Amino acid sequence: MSITLTKAPFKADLVGSLLRPENLQQARKAYKEGSISAEQLREVETKEIKRIVDKQIEVGLKAVSDGEFRRRFWHTDFLEHLNGVEGYVPETGFVFHGEEETEKYDVRNIGKISFNPDHPFLKDFSLFHDIVDGRAVAKQTIPSPNQLFNPGIRDESIYPDIEEYADDIIQTYRDALRAFYDAGVRYLQFDDVYIAGLSSPDIPFNDGTFNREQLIDLALRVVNGVLEGKPDDLYVTTHLCRGNYRSNWAFAGSYKRIAPTLFAKENVNGFFLEYDDDRSGDFKPLEYIPNGGAQVVLGLVTSKSGELEDKEKIKARIEEASQYVPLEQLALSTQCGFASTHHGNKLTEEDQWRKLKFIVEIANEVWGF
Numbered sequence: 001m002s003i004t005l006t007k008a009p010f011k012a013d014l015v016g017s018l019l020r021p022e023n024l025q026q027a028r029k030a031y032k033e034g035s036i037s038a039e040q041l042r043e044v045e046t047k048e049i050k051r052i053v054d055k056q057i058e059v060g061l062k063a064v065s066d067g068e069f070r071r072r073f074w075h076t077d078f079l080e081h082l083n084g085v086e087g088y089v090p091e092t093g094f095v096f097h098g099e100e101e102t103e104k105y106d107v108r109n110i111g112k113i114s115f116n117p118d119h120p121f122l123k124d125f126s127l128f129h130d131i132v133d134g135r136a137v138a139k140q141t142i143p144s145p146n147q148l149f150n151p152g153i154r155d156e157s158i159y160p161d162i163e164e165y166a167d168d169i170i171q172t173y174r175d176a177l178r179a180f181y182d183a184g185v186r187y188l189q190f191d192d193v194y195i196a197g198l199s200s201p202d203i204p205f206n207d208g209t210f211n212r213e214q215l216i217d218l219a220l221r222v223v224n225g226v227l228e229g230k231p232d233d234l235y236v237t238t239h240l241c242r243g244n245y246r247s248n249w250a251f252a253g254s255y256k257r258i259a260p261t262l263f264a265k266e267n268v269n270g271f272f273l274e275y276d277d278d279r280s281g282d283f284k285p286l287e288y289i290p291n292g293g294a295q296v297v298l299g300l301v302t303s304k305s306g307e308l309e310d311k312e313k314i315k316a317r318i319e320e321a322s323q324y325v326p327l328e329q330l331a332l333s334t335q336c337g338f339a340s341t342h343h344g345n346k347l348t349e350e351d352q353w354r355k356l357k358f359i360v361e362i363a364n365e366v367w368g369f
Contacts, residue, residue: 008137008187008235009270009297009331010062012363014356015239016141016189017074017337018067019349024048028072045069050131059353060360063137063187066128067339074191074337075143076107081120082172084113090152109155113148113168115175122183129184140185144192144238145173145226146219166218170225177226181234189272190238195219195262199240200253216261227267237297239272241336254281263288270295274335275317276302286324296325299335301359306351314362332359332366 020028027044030036049066056064071077080087090106125140132138148154148169159165180188198216210218227236240255255263255273263271263285271289274280275298289296298321300314314332321330338352363369 007269008063008139009237009272009295009333010137010363011331011367011369012061012360013063013272013297013331013333014056014061014065014139014359015272015299015303015333015335015337016065016068016139016191017339018052018065018069019339019347019352020067020069021048021349024069042070046127046131049128053128053131053136055353056356057136059357060364061136061356063139064132065139065141066124066131068141068337070124073105074141075147075193076105078119078121078142079107079147081116082113083116084109084111084158084168085148085153086110107153109148109153109158111158113165113172115172115179117175117179119176119179122179125180125183125185137187138184139187139189140180141189141191141239142176144190144194145169145222146190146192146194149215149218149222150194162218166222166225170222173226174229177230177234177236181231186234188234188236190223190236190268191241192238193241195240195258196253199255199258212257213261216258220261220265224265224267235269237270237272237295238266238268239336241274253279255285256281259285259288263294264290266294268294270297270331272297272299272333274299275321276300276304276335280335283321283324286321289325289329291326292329295329295331296321297331297333299333301332301334301355303334303336303338303352303355304346306347306355308354308358311358311362315366318362318366328367332363334359 024044027036027041031038031041049069052067052069053064068074076087079085085107087105087107089104121140121142125138129138148165154162154165159168177188198212198219223238230236240258271294273296275283286296298318300317301309318327318330318332334355338347360369
C-alpha cells in the first residue's frame, strides 16, 4: 500500500464533509425502506466518493476527504461503533439557532468503553485511500474524544468516577489512532463541538459539578493523553466547531475563554477555527498559539451560504490575523464542512465547489500554495 507523506494542514484545506448528492440521498432512503440492500447502497456511496475525490483534486486541493458520504451524522456513526457505546433515538433533538429541533439521534454509554478493532471506519478508509491512489492526501475525520463528555452520554452507574471514564476514552482513542495509522492514515482530524460549549458565555451543559476551568483542563488532558506517543508522521488537527446543521449554528462566543489553555498547550498540528461571522469574536485569542507551533487554519469562508465572499476582504482578514500568528503559520478553509449531517447546508453543490476553488485561489495568491 503506497502512502503519501505530508505535513498537514495545507494552506488551502477543507474541514471534511461535503453535500450529499440527490442520488445518494435517494439510495439511503431506499435502503431505509428496504427496497435496496446494504451492498447496493455501498455501491452508490463508492461511486459518489470517486466522483467527489476527482472533483476536489480538480479544484486544486492537496488534501481530500470522502465527504463523509457513508455517514448520517458527523459524530454518531463513529461513536456508536465503539465498544460500550450505542446509538439511540432520544425523546428530543438538539435546538439550534433558527431550527426548532434537530433530527433525534444520539449516543449513550452502555458498558466499559474501548476501541473496536473491526470498526467499519477502518474498512471505509482503506477503500477511500485506494480511490485517492496517491493523487492527494486522504484526510480522515472523526469526532473528538471530548464529544463523549457531552451531557447524557456517560452512565454513572458504569463510570461513577469521571477520571476512570476519561482514562478509558484516552486509551480507546490511542488504539483508534494506531489502527487508522496502520490502515494508512497520515492526516487525521478531531471535530470538537464540545469545546464550543466551553467557549460560550454560559456553558450550556454544565450541571454545576465542575466549573469551566476544570472542564477545559479535562478536555486538554484528554486530547493530549490521546496524542501521547503518536507516530511523528501522523498529523492530527482539531476543528473547533460551533455547530453546523442545515446552515444554522448552536453556540456563540469568542475563543478567549479556552485560548490560554487549549491554544497554548494542546499538542495538535493545527487548529481549524471558525471566523466566518461576528459570533467568533476577534483574532486576539490567537496570541496564545506558540510561535512555530500549531498551524492556524482560518475559517473565513462560510459553508452556510452560497454567496461568495469578497477576495480582498478575506486577504485583509488574513493580514489582520498575522498580527498575532506569523503569516507562514496561517492557512485558509471554510469555517466548517458543507454537510455535518446528511441534511446538508443551504447551498448548491456548484456553490460548494466554487467556494473550495476560491480558497485555493486565495492561498495561491497569499502563500504561493
